[in-house]
Amino acid sequence: MLYEIIFYGRGGQGGVTAANILVYAAMYQGLYAQGFPFFGAERRGAPVRAFARISDKPILRHGMFNDTDILVILDHKLAEMDILKQVHVRDNGLVVLNAPDNYRVKLERFSIGDNVKFYRVDATRIAIENKLVVAGWPVVNTSMLGALSKASGIVSIDNIVKAIKSYFKGRIGEINAVAAKQAYEKTILLEEV
């Protein structure tokens, strides 16, 4: 098996960190993985992508991709623009969104294959409730890893938590782990297409 995953967020939201933590979690799960940023310049606040691959075999392929099995969206407002169409979600793929309760999927904003499932969690709210706010920005990346674990089951929440704690030592790791676990519990299936 090989899963390709794209984190779509804004520069500064921690998409690259999420990809790196996911590599740790996959490693704890006994899997092979890669995580990497968009190869090039990025700006804070601008829409940016980060990438991950997870496999049960050594991963030979390298480089960026636009077709993905899982699309994790760190800011639902990106789904109000046409920008997400740069990424194609494959048949039987997943979209995992950070969005508030009243969010409704606008399919015309996405490029998706058959049998794609949409999952949602309000990671922004979880971040605020846990006082996970840095420089005015709610930290949603670790919560979205919890949501990814729930939606996909590729990597267990226990390994996500272990990875978060090895990436962020001490209290910061603890709070992020709590947020990831809460997000795991609160992630719901929104729509099946």
Place this chain on the structure above:
Amino acid sequence: MGEKLVLTGNYAVAYAAKLARVDIVAAYPITPQTTIVEKIAELIESGEMDAIMINVESEHSALAATFGAAVAGARVLTATSSHGLMYMHEYLHWTSRARIPVVLALVTRTLAPGWNIWSSHDDFYGQRDTGWILSFALDNQEVLDTTIQAFKISEDPRVYLPVLVALDAFILSHTSMPVELPDEKQVAEWLGPRRQGYVVDGRELLAIGNLTWPEDTEEMVMDLWRAMEESYNVIKEVDREYGKLFGRSYGGLIQCINCSDAKYLAVAMGAWSGDLMEAVNMLREEGYSIGVLRVRFYRPFPHRDIWEYARGVKGLIVYDRAISFGAWGQLYTDTVAGLYQYTTKLPIISNVIAGVGGVNVTAEEFYELTKNFIEKIEGGEEPPRITWYHRR
């Protein structure tokens, strides 16, 4: 099994420097090499690594300072990319001709203009004739392992030559992968204390670089050539020893996958060889008799190993991520010349230039290109000797 960390290719270089107990690092930051220097500075700052970092104002000074420290008996490392390496170039010759062991990590990056931070192999090939041992890694584990091996090779009395370890910009330098770290004490024991041909520390009178007559100079150059020839065996030996001690070896100067019975070979170097291997796996599943020959060490050039696998094949397709303007891809040139050492009846050898400027070449594209090459020959056609593969 050693500790496993998730490391980018650049961090793998930094950890290799720590494991090899490097004494002195001098480097000047340049994208995409910068995080090597940052990580080493962090490791020194936190007390995990006992080394001195010399801040310099340019890459020329970086290698000059590294060389100076090495001449005085220190184990040293420097790292750079692209134009930084171009600026260092003079000192690369100086270091190898002085026969001083040094390790340099090169994060390969395209030359300007235009301003491009992605991987081509043109900066790497620019050092072809410097007398450095030139290696290229496939993934981050190999970056770590080869950098450690590089110290052992460089400081071997049969060699005493500097070693360059290349890794592709972003594709490895900024990509995180699980990497297993060998035990530091075991690495220290294996590498042993620093060895070099001579030390300039003021205790003995020694002049280097004074006026040297043509005959003497020619002998020095011949000596360097012999050391490079000798390094062929040392590289193999070091890789075998490393495998026994730490559980990973890479086949010496080349790695050949699916090669033993192959009628065709696809030849490449660097991270994209992995994508090529995946393409060849797909072709194998469809019954094509093909293997991937990945060049790990470009200097000394592994012509013996290539001949071993290329003997009797119908065709080779060589993928180059750079071009020698007015001629061909560098790996192609060497493959053709290398095989001619063993036979006057060469198989068909084609060259594809691709991925220049960091253009992404996928496993699917390698599949199409390689399949097309085989089909042409099987259909009795002669494939073109050199083609640019370019798409938008």
